[in-house]
Amino acid sequence: MALTCTDPIKAIFAIILPxxxxFLEVGCNCTLLLNVVLxxxxxxxxxxxxxxxxxxx
Structure with a gap:
């Protein structure tokens, strides 16, 4: 669970468009589908x- 320098940018994208x-973190898989539904x-x-x-x- 190491934080990288791109995590703050991903967090901003997560707030604007979850x-x-x-997608930037895990790619296209079931986690992305779950997030779209949520x-x-x-x-x-x-x-x-x-x-x-x-x-x-």
């Missing part, structure tokens, strides 16, 4: 999930 932040259901759950993914990976 699926983009997740963002469609509510913007705040998408942001929380995106920030969680960025901090976790």
């Amino acid at each position: 699926p983009l932040g997740v 963002t469609c259901l509510g913007y705040i759950p998408g942001i929380i999930h995106a920030l969680y993914v960025i901090v976790k990976y």
